[in-house]
Amino acid sequence: MMVKMDFGGVEEDVVTRTEFTVKKAQTVLKDEIVATLGYGIQGRAQSLNMRDNGIKVIIGQEKTGFHTPYYELALKDGWIPEKTCSQWKRQPKKEQ
Numbered sequence: 001m002m003v004k005m006d007f008g009g010v011e012e013d014v015v016t017r018t019e020f021t022v023k024k025a026q027t028v029l030k031d032e033i034v035a036t037l038g039y040g041i042q043g044r045a046q047s048l049n050m051r052d053n054g055i056k057v058i059i060g061q062e063k064t065g066f067h068t069p070y071y072e073l074a075l076k077d078g079w080i081p082e083k084t085c086s087q088w089k090r091q092p093k094k095e096q
Helices: 022-028 042-052 067-074
Strands: 004-007 010-014 032-036 057-061
Touching: 004 067, 032 042, 042 057
Parallel strands: 032 057
Antiparallel strands: 004 010
């Protein structure tokens, strides 16, 4: 059952896990690949959760500069370079 929740004065309809169970997500996503951009706090948790529940996931994570620890953590967690974990590079802004 969808519920209404107030987020800072904005009322939103929220789908509950009763309506959209893990089993339903597995069925809906069985032929799909979910891409997660970034392996920070949320990206890591969500990616591992989906992978642990049988959903196919790939990671896009920059691997240089301050992003290096996140890329290395992804590899430590079992993501495979250039197969399930690829370097994600931001494109420079185009001049208008």
